[in-house]
Amino acid sequence: MGEFIKNIDKAIADLRKGKFILIYDDDKREGETDLVMASEFVQPESIKIMRQDGGGLIFLMTSKEIANKLKLPFLAEMYNEIDDKYPILKELVPNDIPYDSKSSFSLYINHRQTFTGITDIDRSLTMKQFAKLIGKVKNLDDGFAARIFGTEFRSPGHIPICVAANNLLEERKGHTELVISMLKMAGLSPSGSGCEMMGDNGRALTKENAIKYAKDNNLIFLEGKEIVEAWKKWSK
């Protein structure tokens, strides 16, 4: 128990310092470890670490409150709304995700100051400015927030935004919800940046190798259930 509290507290301290933390969801879910950090601290060097040591999809995460303010839809819901006009979306409906009932993907964006959108400099700019945007819009009305969003970002772009479920960990226990809960407990802007960690054998990095990576790089490794436990106490 002491060890568990220490882990969460250290992870919160690391997030506040702009360090990466490692989050493994659950043996019964994806069974994947994501290398994540608070978006407000992302630098070009952070993207390089994500792509070299992670290797999965480099993505942004935010809360449902912020997504509502920015009028960001879940893609799956949007596709559902427009599938009379685009019947292929009906054919491709993602009703068979093996580990979950819904996809958390929203739009893919680039900051308007990026060039191709994909270099480390460009991806870090998109991520960091997204966190800054949240700070700017949080006290504005929704329509105005969406307009500011549009002056600074374009879509289609290269960075997917994953949106946490409305009731966070009470509703879904994916990486997006785990990360947003950690950021809330840390008192940071609710925008995370991260990447899944891949192994050398074509599969996700094993939990054992993720723990070893964390140890070798002086980073904290957390399991989803530890965050769920801490969140229950914190949010009471």
Added chain:
Amino acid sequence: MGEFIKNIDKAIADLRKGKFILIYDDDKREGETDLVMASEFVQPESIKIMRQDGGGLIFLMTSKEIANKLKLPFLAEMYNEIDDKYPILKELVPNDIPYDSKSSFSLYINHRQTFTGITDIDRSLTMKQFAKLIGKVKNLDDGFAARIFGTEFRSPGHIPICVAANNLLEERKGHTELVISMLKMAGLSPSGSGCEMMGDNGRALTKENAIKYAKDNNLIFLEGKEIVEAWKKWSK
């Protein structure tokens, strides 16, 4: 001139063997080199090379004919059609891409047999099966082709499909058009898989370093203008 013909011929031979080739678009466009291959030969090991030696976005490319058959829309056009329902898409309109007038992105897909969709095994399955699908549907009517597409793939997913311009290199000289032209000249299924190559300094890999990588790995490096020239002769 001899050297130039040899380069194109060697690249075509390499594509047929399932090897990577390197394509640099143009100093006046993105100025990026993509590491690309024919999707029909993609293996988990290919994805590992793309993410470790490339580092950009791992994506599929196909022709406009195939996109039409599969009812795959350009995202930018789709967003334009639905922006009354989703006004945020009007705000985010990508009218300021510095190197081009339009985005070639279509939907993001996963093969339905994938698990998370992001491991090397999963991404290679999505890519390889997409190339196989093209072989299956090319003589079917469009509505039936789209239904087969939907039985095998879901969207949202992790692999973006970039669709070449209708008139290929006569219309646009992006990596997507360059790759599809090469595959047509090679007589291969019009589906390419690739990834932008990143440098160590936060920017795209320089042309010089891309040439060095090609030499070190016994791969062919081509510039967009060489492909445009060869395509003009071939398509006459």
